[in-house]
Structure formats: C-alpha cells, structure tokens
Amino acid sequence: MMERANEASGVASMSRQDEPCDAAPGEHNWLRAIAANELPEGHRRTVVVGGHTIVLFNSQSRLFAVDNRCPHMGFPLDRGTVQDCILTCHWHHARFDLESGGTFDQWADDVRVFPVRVEDGALLVDVADRGDRRRHFLRRLGDGLERDIRLVIAKSVIALLDQGGDSSEVMRAGLEFGVRNRRDGWGAGLTILTCMANLAPWLDADDRPRAMYHGLAAVAEDSDGHPPRFTIRPLPGGAADLATLKRWFRRFVEVRDSEGAERCITTAVRSGAQTPALADLMFSAATDHRYLTTGHVLDFTNKAFEALDHGADDLAEPVLASLARSYARGERMEESNEWRNPIDLIAICERAFESIPAALEAGRRMPSSAWSGREELATVILGEDPQAIADAILSALGAGGSLAELAGTVAYAAALRIARFHISNEFGDWDTAHHSFTFANAVHQAIQRAPSAELLRGAFDAAMSIYLNRFLNVPAARIPTVNGAARPDSRELLESLPALLDRQQQVDSAGALVAGYLASGGDGAAMIAVLGRALLREDRDFHTIQDFEAAVRLHSYLGATPAGTHALVATARYLAAHSPTVRAQGQTWNIATRLHRGDRLFEG
Numbered sequence: 001m002m003e004r005a006n007e008a009s010g011v012a013s014m015s016r017q018d019e020p021c022d023a024a025p026g027e028h029n030w031l032r033a034i035a036a037n038e039l040p041e042g043h044r045r046t047v048v049v050g051g052h053t054i055v056l057f058n059s060q061s062r063l064f065a066v067d068n069r070c071p072h073m074g075f076p077l078d079r080g081t082v083q084d085c086i087l088t089c090h091w092h093h094a095r096f097d098l099e100s101g102g103t104f105d106q107w108a109d110d111v112r113v114f115p116v117r118v119e120d121g122a123l124l125v126d127v128a129d130r131g132d133r134r135r136h137f138l139r140r141l142g143d144g145l146e147r148d149i150r151l152v153i154a155k156s157v158i159a160l161l162d163q164g165g166d167s168s169e170v171m172r173a174g175l176e177f178g179v180r181n182r183r184d185g186w187g188a189g190l191t192i193l194t195c196m197a198n199l200a201p202w203l204d205a206d207d208r209p210r211a212m213y214h215g216l217a218a219v220a221e222d223s224d225g226h227p228p229r230f231t232i233r234p235l236p237g238g239a240a241d242l243a244t245l246k247r248w249f250r251r252f253v254e255v256r257d258s259e260g261a262e263r264c265i266t267t268a269v270r271s272g273a274q275t276p277a278l279a280d281l282m283f284s285a286a287t288d289h290r291y292l293t294t295g296h297v298l299d300f301t302n303k304a305f306e307a308l309d310h311g312a313d314d315l316a317e318p319v320l321a322s323l324a325r326s327y328a329r330g331e332r333m334e335e336s337n338e339w340r341n342p343i344d345l346i347a348i349c350e351r352a353f354e355s356i357p358a359a360l361e362a363g364r365r366m367p368s369s370a371w372s373g374r375e376e377l378a379t380v381i382l383g384e385d386p387q388a389i390a391d392a393i394l395s396a397l398g399a400g401g402s403l404a405e406l407a408g409t410v411a412y413a414a415a416l417r418i419a420r421f422h423i424s425n426e427f428g429d430w431d432t433a434h435h436s437f438t439f440a441n442a443v444h445q446a447i448q449r450a451p452s453a454e455l456l457r458g459a460f461d462a463a464m465s466i467y468l469n470r471f472l473n474v475p476a477a478r479i480p481t482v483n484g485a486a487r488p489d490s491r492e493l494l495e496s497l498p499a500l501l502d503r504q505q506q507v508d509s510a511g512a513l514v515a516g517y518l519a520s521g522g523d524g525a526a527m528i529a530v531l532g533r534a535l536l537r538e539d540r541d542f543h544t545i546q547d548f549e550a551a552v553r554l555h556s557y558l559g560a561t562p563a564g565t566h567a568l569v570a571t572a573r574y575l576a577a578h579s580p581t582v583r584a585q586g587q588t589w590n591i592a593t594r595l596h597r598g599d600r601l602f603e604g
C-alpha cells in the first residue's frame with residue numbers, strides 16, 4: 001500500500017520537476033533509494049540511483065533529491081550547507097533552491113532535482129529523463145550572452161553542438177542578440193562570430209564548437225554595458241522602388257543622417273529586395289567616400305551579408321539596419337592628411353573613377369580569360385607611384401580582367417605587405433598592414449556577391465592604402481622559399497607548428513615553416529586546420545581572427561600556387577607576432593569541456 005511521506009516518516013511528500021523551467025510531463029521511473037527512516041530530519045544521504053549520484057536531504061520536515069554534481073564546476077553538493085531550504089555549494093558559493101533546483105547565481109545554472117515520494121516505507125526517486133535539453137541550453141546561452149559569462153556560453157555551446165549539433169542555431173542566437181543589444185550596431189563581436197562561422201568548415205570537427213564559443217563570447221563582450229538598439233520601422237506600405245531607395249540611402253549617408261539611412265535599409269528589405277540588390281545598395285554608399293573608417297564600414301557590411309548566408313537571411317532587416325550608424329558616422333579619408341599630401345590620392349582616385357566605364361566597356365570586348373597579369377599588377381600596387389597604380393588597375397580592366405580578378409589581385413598585394421612586414425617595425429604597425437588586407441578581402445568578397453563599377457572603387461581605395469603602407473616593407477622581410485633539394489618532411493613541419501607558436505615573436509620561423517610545408521607537398525587544408533587550432537587556443541584578438549579568415553579566403557581563391565602559399569605565410573607570420581597570449585579564454589573552454597565529459601575538476 002502506498003502511503004504519503006508525512007504518514008510514513010513525518011515529512012511532507014514532494015512533487016517536483018527535475019529541470020524547473022523546461023520539464024515536460026513524461027514517463028516515470030520510480031526507483032528505491034533508501035528506507036525512509038534512514039533519512040531523519042536534518043540529515044542527508046548520498047546514493048546512486050539509476051546511474052545518478054543523488055544527494056537526499058531531509059530539511060524542515062521536507063524531502064529533497066538533488067543531483068550531487070554542482071552545475072557550476074562539478075563540486076559535490078553533499079558537502080554543501082542547507083539553510084532555510086537553500087543549498088549553498090562550498091566551492092564558489094552558488095546557491096540553489098532545494099525545491100526547484102533553481103539557482104540564485106546565474107553563473108552557476110539550475111541543478112537537477114528529482115521527484116521524491118515514500119511508499120511502503122521506502123524513499124523513492126523518479127529518475128525518468130525529463131526536460132528539453134536543447135531548449136534548456138539555448139536559454140542558458142541567452143543567459144550567458146546577456147550577462148557576458150564565458151563559462152555559461154562555453155557550456156551551452158558544447159552541449160548544443162555535442163555530437164554534430166547544428167551550428168547555425170547558435171550562430172543565429174548570437175546574431176539576433178548582437179544586433180539588438182548594442183546601440184552602436186554591428187561591431188567587432190559580430191564580425192568575429194561571422195569569421196568563426198566562415199572558418200568552421202576549415203577547422204577540425206572538434207575545433208568547430210570552440211570557434212563558435214569564441215564568436216559568441218565576443219558578441220557578449222561587445223554588447224556588455226551597452227544600451228539596446230531599436231530598429232526603425234520601414235516606410236508605411238513599402239513605398240519607393242529600390243533605385244529610389246538606393247539614391248535616398250546614399251544621400252542620407254552623405255549628410256550623415258543615420259535614421260533616414262536606416263529607414264531606407266529596412267524599407268528595402270521589407271519590400272522583398274533580394275540579397276544582391278540589397279548588397280548593391282549598401283556597397284555603393286560604402287564606397288561613395290574613400291576608405292571609410294579605415295575600411296571597417298565596408299568590411300562590416302560584407303561580414304553582415306556573410307552572416308545572413310549562415311541560414312539567417314530572414315534576419316536581414318535587423319542585421320543590415322544595424323550598420324546604418326557606422327555609415328553616417330564614417331571617417332572619410334578625403335579629410336585625412338595622408339590621403340591628400342604630399343600627393344593627392346583622392347584626386348587620383350576620382351580621375352580614375354571617371355575612366356572606369358570606358359575601361360569596363362573595353363574589357364567586355366576582350367575574350368574571356370584574356371587577362372593574366374596578377375603578378376605584374378600586384379608588383380605595381382606594391383610600388384611607389386600611386387598614379388601608376390590607378391592606371392594599372394584601369395589598364396587591367398580594359399584588358400579583360402574581371403572585377404573579381406582585380407579585387408583579388410589587390411587583396412593578394414595587401415597580403416604580400418604582411419608577408420614582407422619586417423619585424424623592425426613598431427608592433428602596432430601590424431594593424432596598419434592588417435587593415436588594408438582585411439578591407440581588400442572584403443572588397444574581393446563583396447564584388448563576387450554584387451559586382452558593380454561603384455564597388456570597384458573600393459579596390460582603388462585598398463590599392464591606395466597598400467601604397468601608403470609601403471614603409472612597412474622598408475626593409476622588406478624576405479618571403480621564404482624552399483630549395484627543392486632540401487625539402488623537409490611535411491608532417492614533421494605541421495606537427496612542430498604549435499610548439500613554435502608557444503614562443504614569442506617566431507614571425508619569420510613561422511612563415512618559413514609554412515612555406516617549407518607547402519613546398520614539400522603538404523596539404524594547404526591541413527595547414528589551415530593546424531593554424532586554426534593555434535588561433536583558437538589564444539585569447540581572442542579581433543585583428544588576428546580577421547586576418548586569418550581573410551587569408552583562408554584568399555588561399556582558397558588562389559589555390560596551390562606560389563601566391564596561395566604567400567597568403568598562408570602572411571597569416572602565419574601575423575599569428576606568430578600575436579602569440580602566445582595568456583590563454584585565459586582557452587582555460588574556460590577546457591573547464592567547460594572537462595565538465596561536459598564528467599571530469600572531477602575539484603580533484604585537479
């Protein structure tokens with residue numbers, strides 16, 4: 001005969017959910033834990049029931065069954081303190097409501113509690129699986145993003161992506177959060193997240209969740225302490241056609257009216273415009289002024305479109321609208337001294353832009369694949385004559401070079417600046433070379449999405465910024481070459497890279513290693529995966545991540561050629577210059593991984 005707990009042992013019967021917010025009704029699996037009289041008032045017992053280690057409490061004449069593993073970092077909760085039905089863990093003092101398992105400390109997590117009852121003198125625990133695990137960890141990911149708690153983000157990502165989970169779901173969570181919770185709109189965090197999502201296919205499978213952790217943690221950090229942003233509604237009735245909206249958008253950006261510009265974006269999206277048309281609208285304004293905010297405006301816009309490619313095109317309205325403010329506030333190089341003096345680069349660009357239509361027309365009359373002047377054009381771009389640079393780009397266009405080929409060549413020249421960056425430069429100048437490269441990469445990617453004469457202006461901007469950076473190659477570091485007669489073993493080189501990057505400033509050695517590996521027949525994809533792992537073990541550096549992602553894109557475009565090798569040499573050098581870091585973020589990831597495996601962290 002079944003008896004109520006208070007009838008059997010003087011305590012009230014409990015009916016609880018195992019996961020307080022997510023639990024759903026389901027099958028029961030009541031198992032005997034102990035005899036009810038083995039748990040008198042004020043006592044606790046730790047038992048293993050159905051494979052679960054559970055601590056039973058009798059507190060204030062009520063029975064409770066709690067998973068003995070603290071959800072924060074796994075400390076045994078049977079060593080905790082109970083006061084007024086609140087259990088406090090003794091490691092970091094997280095507090096839990098014994099009834100529901102809910103925590104009062106968001107960095108911890110709710111602990112699982114089990115329904116308890118007394119029947120025929122036995123204390124029974126219901127260990128049936130309940131709760132929607134995916135939903136729970138999506139909610140916890142939201143908690144981590146809102147409160148910028150790295151460990152919570154890491155644990156959620158690991159749980160959600162365990163056994164090949166869908167990374168587009170966590171990407172989407174970060175994207176939605178990031179564009180709504182930072183008044184200044186799209187920033188470094190969302191750019192890192194998108195870089196990581198782009199890189200995922202190049203990484204080893206077990207590094208992909210870690211990449212998403214870095215991206216999501218960057219979004220949380222970037223939004224922390226910022227007021228939210230509220231998207232401006234589209235014009236009523238979806239008024240105005242796309243050509244008009246494009247004209248208005250550029251005009252509003254010109255006069256630095258971010259709200260008017262944003263309304264054009266939201267109206268264009270709501271009118272049903274397709275991605276290439278939206279991209280054309282935005283990239284035209286991003287190149288109406290020269291090298292806007294050191295290239296960030298176009299770079300971020302390109303990344304926003306790439307983010308939508310990850311199964312999130314329905315988020316186009318809030319994502320693209322989040323860029324409007326950066327357009328209106330953009331720093332225009334027309335107003336900078338170095339673009340005006342001693343040589344007026346703006347005037348050179350503007351004269352060249354007038355010649356683009358004629359050059360395009362001439363190029364159209366050329367047979368396809370007529371142009372093969374990448375190396376020659378890159379050499380001119382790396383030279384000392386900005387007028388010759390503009391002329392060479394126009395000449396290549398007229399000779400049949402496609403927009404993508406020209407933009408790709410400019411990106412290659414920018415990568416060569418990094419490949420030849422001499423370590424006698426000031427350390428901060430890595431960033432100078434980096435900005436030209438990631439901007440050039442953005443133009444290259446964007447022009448494949450939405451080719452236009454307007455966007456080609458970005459390639460001229462990138463080329464002029466590469467020209468301005470020429471001092472970074474004085475003296476020039478020698479790009480490593482490998483004598484075919486003395487090729488080292490490629491596997492050995494690949495395996496030695498992580499140890500090399502454990503030491504500071506192994507810039508030239510890292511470049512030589514990559515060059516040697518590829519020259520010995522090593523697989524570029526395998527090198528990218530190893531470099532990616534080396535990147536992920538470091539603390540996040542915005543520029544290093546951007547640089548690596550851009551180099552991978554460039555290498556992918558150039559293939560197994562000397563130019564493709566230069567792309568990876570450049571990024572290996574950049575990574576080596578910025579390694580090693582303290583690796584604190586990696587420590588958090590390792591803790592989360594060990595917890596997920598069930599390791600006992602408190603034992604070392």
Ligand code: FES
Nearest residue numbers: 070072073089092
């Ligand atoms: S509070 Fe329990 S392990 Fe940290």
